[in-house]
Amino acid sequence: MVPPKSQCLLIALLAIAALISAFSGRIDAYLLDVALGAGISIVLASSLNLINGFTGQFSLGHAGFMAVGAYTSAMLTTTLAPKLLGQTELLQWVVFPLSLIAGGLLSALVGVAVGAPSLRLKGDYLAIVTLGFGEIIKVILQNLDAVGGARGLTGIHTHTSLFWVFGSATVTVYVVWSLLNSTFGRGFVAVADDEVASEAMGLNTTHYKITAFVVGSFFAGVAGGLYAHLKGYLNPSGFSFDKSIEIVVMVILGGMGRHSGVIVAAVLLTALTEVLRSFGDYRMIVYSLLLIILMLTRPQGLFFWPLKGKKST
Amino acid sequence: MPDTLLDLSNVTIRFGGLTAVSSVSITVREGELVGLIGPNGAGKTTVFNLVTGVYQPTEGSIHLAGSSLAKLKPFQITNLGIARTFQNIRLFPSLTVYDNVRVAFHRHLQNHSLQSLIRSSNFQKEEAKLQARTLELLTLFNLQRVQDEPAKSLSYGDQRRLEILRALATKPRLLLLDEPAAGMNPSEKTELMTLIRFIRDTFGLAILLVEHDMKVVMGICERIHVLEYGRKIAEGTPSAIRADPKVIAAYLGDN
Numbered sequence: 001m002v003p004p005k006s007q008c009l010l011i012a013l014l015a016i017a018a019l020i021s022a023f024s025g026r027i028d029a030y031l032l033d034v035a036l037g038a039g040i041s042i043v044l045a046s047s048l049n050l051i052n053g054f055t056g057q058f059s060l061g062h063a064g065f066m067a068v069g070a071y072t073s074a075m076l077t078t079t080l081a082p083k084l085l086g087q088t089e090l091l092q093w094v095v096f097p098l099s100l101i102a103g104g105l106l107s108a109l110v111g112v113a114v115g116a117p118s119l120r121l122k123g124d125y126l127a128i129v130t131l132g133f134g135e136i137i138k139v140i141l142q143n144l145d146a147v148g149g150a151r152g153l154t155g156i157h158t159h160t161s162l163f164w165v166f167g168s169a170t171v172t173v174y175v176v177w178s179l180l181n182s183t184f185g186r187g188f189v190a191v192a193d194d195e196v197a198s199e200a201m202g203l204n205t206t207h208y209k210i211t212a213f214v215v216g217s218f219f220a221g222v223a224g225g226l227y228a229h230l231k232g233y234l235n236p237s238g239f240s241f242d243k244s245i246e247i248v249v250m251v252i253l254g255g256m257g258r259h260s261g262v263i264v265a266a267v268l269l270t271a272l273t274e275v276l277r278s279f280g281d282y283r284m285i286v287y288s289l290l291l292i293i294l295m296l297t298r299p300q301g302l303f304f305w306p307l308k309g310k311k312s313t
Numbered sequence: 314m315p316d317t318l319l320d321l322s323n324v325t326i327r328f329g330g331l332t333a334v335s336s337v338s339i340t341v342r343e344g345e346l347v348g349l350i351g352p353n354g355a356g357k358t359t360v361f362n363l364v365t366g367v368y369q370p371t372e373g374s375i376h377l378a379g380s381s382l383a384k385l386k387p388f389q390i391t392n393l394g395i396a397r398t399f400q401n402i403r404l405f406p407s408l409t410v411y412d413n414v415r416v417a418f419h420r421h422l423q424n425h426s427l428q429s430l431i432r433s434s435n436f437q438k439e440e441a442k443l444q445a446r447t448l449e450l451l452t453l454f455n456l457q458r459v460q461d462e463p464a465k466s467l468s469y470g471d472q473r474r475l476e477i478l479r480a481l482a483t484k485p486r487l488l489l490l491d492e493p494a495a496g497m498n499p500s501e502k503t504e505l506m507t508l509i510r511f512i513r514d515t516f517g518l519a520i521l522l523v524e525h526d527m528k529v530v531m532g533i534c535e536r537i538h539v540l541e542y543g544r545k546i547a548e549g550t551p552s553a554i555r556a557d558p559k560v561i562a563a564y565l566g567d568n
Contacts, residue, residue: 182429193405199387202420
């Protein structure tokens with residue numbers, strides 16, 4: 001059996017990520033850092049797009065899930081793994097990816113714990129619950145001495161490379177895309193459109209919402225792990241409400257529920273904050289102004305175009 | 314006589330002090346076309362919401378082909394074989410016409426989330442089969458010409474028909490139609506009557522119809538239940554209902 005086109009594309013993109021990664025030594029360090037940040041943004045925005053964009057649940061807790069993944073994977077590689085293994089060769093190629101997955105899984109578990117009781121809430125109410133959750137995670141981390149408390153967690157190995165970042169981004173986009181492009185997956189959009197009608201068509205709306213939350217928070221956790229091993233340092237204040245908003249803006253700007261639009265928006269917004277550095281102290285003012293202008297002129301999202309039917313899956 | 318498919322016995326629902334439906338018993342037999350009429354606020358849509366699990370009855374019981382529907386969620390009841398349309402159309406506006414119908418096959422899906430990721434040959438076979446069945450249904454209602462349009466861009470009449478088609482995709486044994494003729498002109502109503510009969514005969518299902526338009530109800534229903542202020546005041550064939558003095562007083566108007 002020939003694997004479907006989408007899977008060939010997935011493998012090809014992973015190979016390209018590996019190839020570029022091999023030459024990353026020649027890329028300018030600053031540019032590399034921006035590129036890695038953009039890649040992590042793609043993971044964050046695409047995964048939040050599943051929850052906010054496609055399934056229509058307004059979550060403001062993505063930074064919280066990211067924090068769970070970041071601290072989990074950082075603790076695994078800095079404290080647990082060296083004690084068990086002792087050698088560092090294995091660290092980057094075996095322990096690091098495993099720690100990313102572990103961070104994602106714990107984050108997904110927290111996603112269920114937060115999601116299951118609160119998914120009966122809609123719109124603004126769910127937003128408030130998830131916002132509260134994100135803040136709780138931040139405060140817990142600030143007071144947990146085992147992970148450095150408010151001082152932050154230092155000495156994390158910088159394993160994050162172009163391969164891991166763009167590999168993760170590719171997998172995230174593939175998972176969200178293929179989940180959506182099936183008869184089962186169209187149910188996510190149906191739930192977003194009309195819950196009463198979805199139930200009347202035999203769709204278990206709770207199941208769909210929890211699936212979206214689990215998958216979304218898993219990849220937020222993975223992104224957190226990548227972030228931790230990119231910066232080498234974690235501070236709870238980095239996972240505040242602002243970070244969640246930043247990801248939400250990427251999703252809205254990309255056109256809620258548009259795969260490619262959200263990817264472009266993630267890259268664009270990451271790059272934009274860098275480009276605006278020349279404005280110095282006024283950087284965030286210009287950034288915010290640009291967002292206001294964009295929302296006024298393109299409220300449906302920068303990259304929104306009318307949905308055309310996709311018969312093929 | 315065919316078997317009883319839907320059986321409401323002495324169903325009552327109260328919202329606080331208001332008794333919306335009071336001790337109502339309604340039966341629908343296999344393959345039967347039954348009408349449910351009554352003045353505004355008589356409790357017709359409430360009966361639909363009780364049958365589909367949106368509300369739970371305060372008293373009484375509802376059975377589908379002998380099995381109780383008590384405490385089941387709407388999606389579980391749909392999965393037992395009851396589908397409905399809504400008084401004010403509830404399509405999935407941002408999904409295409411094609412996807413609106415496709416999603417409704419959910420009940421018969423073998424493949425779920427994980428298979429969507431792996432995309433095995435089984436998954437692809439099932440998707441291809443569903444694609445064929447979706448197109449078949451769309452063609453039946455002549456909606457394949459707009460299959461790639463978002464549902465919200467359809468004309469009113471097409472939206473009504475798409476909603477019925479979407480309900481049919483769940484392969485129900487009982488179809489509940491809530492005022493399908495609302496907002497239609499006389500010629501569209503005539504078409505609708507033909508369509509409802511066609512559906513019943515082609516799909517071999519029972520239909521319970523809430524409708525205000527007497528021409529439609531009297532024209533296609535084999536049996537009619539009449540509600541007034543949440544109580545059932547009459548039941549019978551269209552001609553018997555037309556002659557019933559209680560119905561005339563309550564609904565058709567003293568003449």
